[in-house]
Amino acid sequence: MVATRRSAVRLLAGSLMCLVVVAPALAAETPNASDALTEKLNAYIGCLNRLSARAFDSRARYFSWAAKTGPTGKERIVYGTYTIYDTKDCRAAVEKANAIEPHEPELEAAASAYAGVVGKLEPLLKETDDYYTQENYKDDKMAKGKALHPRLVAAWDAFADADRKLRGGVEVIKDRQSAEKLAAIERSEGRKARYQIEATMIDAKRVIRVAEADKPDLAALTAAIDAYGKTVAANEAFTEGERNAKIGSMFMSNAKSFLVTAKQLMRRQRDKTPYSSGEKMMLSNAGSGWMVEGSPPRLLRDYNQLVDSYNRGAGF
Known part of the structure; x- marks a missing residue:
């Protein structure tokens, strides 16, 4: 569900076939939630909506042709990977949201970590995409592809961890809001x-x-x-x-x-x-x-x- 009904924000998940712990949509507005808290959460949700699915899809695409130990140069088909969207807006949104009260220290730390990790993933995926799109592996016998592999795995693992922690932090607050809202509706309407x-x-x-x-x-x-x-x-x-x-x-x-x-x-x-x-x-x-x-x-x-x-x- 969403933070507000009129400004719907759906929290999209990464590919479930990537063994990623994801939490898709979030709960609706609650009577006790402040506009400031809603604004804060929407900033974090916006980052997840825009960047996470694409980041996980990039990993799925890569491992659809590359072995877990990395490319060998003997692959029959080489698909490369996907790039992700520009991360500057996410980093700016997180910085702004973290300054908004009420403060949620653990959630804010998770958001900062997410923004930092995805910011590092963006140029690495661009470098990887250029290498495979231009078929440079045909010129260096996959040397750079082999060198990129451990960097990609480490970056995706760090991203998956950051994504999980940020989603989990948002979910804790949203679960609380959902329970409060349901109780308020029952009291007022049955x-x-x-x-x-x-x-x-x-x-x-x-x-x-x-x-x-x-x-x-x-x-x-x-x-x-x-x-x-x-x-x-x-x-x-x-x-x-x-x-x-x-x-x-x-x-x-x-x-x-x-x-x-x-x-x-x-x-x-x-x-x-x-x-x-x-x-x-x-x-x-x-x-x-x-x-x-x-x-x-x-x-x-x-x-x-x-x-x-x-x-x-x-x-x-």
Whole structure:
């Protein structure tokens, strides 16, 4: 979800096939959150939205053809890597946001670390892209490619760590805000439309977080999906029982689609169902993994569609 409904900011994730711990969209505005805190968080989220997915895609592209130990010069296909967007705006935004009160020292330190690491990654990826785009490896027998490899691995590892810490810090505050908002809605309105929708987003976020954990936990994933499924069922019951329920049909459709995909992913883990060769090919290509049923990219795609429908109003 987002910091404010009218200025929607979606926190996009890197490729889940890169074994990166990611936390896609964030929670909506809360009654107790100050405008200053929202401004601070939006600056950090903006950096993650703009830079992280591309940085992780660059790593996925590189390792789609290069061995884990690095290129040898004997590769049949050499794709190179991707560059990332200019990082100056992110570094400036973080510096400005860190000066805003209320201060969150750990989060601000994580944001500074992220900006610093991504700022170093940018020129390295540009250097690497020039080398492979110009096919200079054909002139030096991949000498520079071999020299670049450990630098790239170190830079991507540092970036993944910084990304994880910044996302985690933002999530802590957003989780707190989401809980406060849900409690405030229940106190003022009861468990009606707005409550049901907010509860759906909180439970959906819990599913995506468990699904993306470093170590798969089938029991935790199953429990999160069961809880989310009960919330979706409560939404349906509420909509059927209330003449003016104000829960949009698109929101409900996306909520159900996310549930279906979550269950498909859980069953793949439970039954140890391998991906077919065709599915593996789609998963290895950035932008195609969502087409594989029960895959992490499909789950993320469906989650982002649910977030989009929430941001458009979800019927209220």
